[in-house]
Amino acid sequence: MRYALALLLLALPAAAADRKDAAERPAAPPxxxxxxxxxxxxxxxRELGEVICITASCQTxxxxxxxxxxNVMWRKIQDGCPGAGLLDRLRRAS
Known part of the structure; x- marks a missing residue:
């Protein structure tokens, strides 16, 4: 019993030093x-919040x-796009 108590008392300072070292270093990198x-x-x-005109399956x-x-996604705001007809005409002309 005395030997067990002596070993326990000898191990306490080492355990305290380990806890001190662990407290000083960061747990993990950010x-x-x-x-x-x-x-x-x-x-x-395209950044979050940016609005664009999408054309697919003959729809705009x-x-x-x-x-x-x-997850990031494109959420439909409205059918059609302001000025889309003008943009298509300009593309065809060039």
């Missing part, structure tokens, strides 16, 4: 910041880059 953004039809980066609509359940 995580890198995750960049969230959408991409348009040409693969260009206005959409905003938003978050939905930890």
């Amino acid at each position: 995580l890198p910041k995750i960049e969230l953004y959408c991409t348009d039809g040409q693969g260009e980066r 609509w206005l959409a905003r880059c938003e978050m939905s359940q930890n």
Whole structure:
């Protein structure tokens, strides 16, 4: 019994030093910041909140880059796009 008590008393200073070292160093390095953004039809980066005109399946609509359940997505705002007819005419003319 005396030997067990003596071993326990000898181990206490070493355990206290380990706790002190652990308290001084950081637990883990900080995580890198995750960049969230959408991409348009040409693969260009579009920031959250940015609004663009999307054309697919012969339909055109206005959409905003938003978050939905930890994913970025294009959310439809309205049918059609302001000035889309003019933009199509300019593309055909050039």
